[in-house]
Amino acid sequence: MANERTGLFCPSCSGVVAWKAINFTESFPCPVCGEQIHVPKSYGRTIAVVDLVLTLTVCYLAGARDETLVIATAVAYFPMLFVWAFLTRRLLPPALEIEDPLSARHLP
Ligand SMILES: [Zn+2]
Numbered sequence: 001m002a003n004e005r006t007g008l009f010c011p012s013c014s015g016v017v018a019w020k021a022i023n024f025t026e027s028f029p030c031p032v033c034g035e036q037i038h039v040p041k042s043y044g045r046t047i048a049v050v051d052l053v054l055t056l057t058v059c060y061l062a063g064a065r066d067e068t069l070v071i072a073t074a075v076a077y078f079p080m081l082f083v084w085a086f087l088t089r090r091l092l093p094p095a096l097e098i099e100d101p102l103s104a105r106h107l108p
Pocket residue numbers: 010011012013014015030031032033034035
């Protein structure tokens with residue numbers, strides 16, 4: 001449920017939330033209806049885990065082994081995450097969710 005050119009759809013009012021209005025780490029108000037909405041936490045975690053596997057694979061294929069593989073992965077992780085997160089948001093965009101004020105206060 002997304003329009004990769006303009007943004008994502010609000011789950012409350014179905015209005016378009018522009019990419020630059022979307023906060024990937026915290027809940028934010030829908031610019032159309034004002035409802036508190038958020039990107040599912042599992043989305044960010046999945047991107048981070050897949051990025052780690054991708055970075056390890058790329059470093060391994062580039063010839064890094066043992067300690068060098070660990071160091072190369074640590075150094076390449078964040079630059080790779082930046083590129084990977086940008087691509088993933090466009091290719092596999094998250095579905096926005098309505099913030100539940102009751103459960104949100106009890107989450108760690
Ligand atoms: Zn809305």
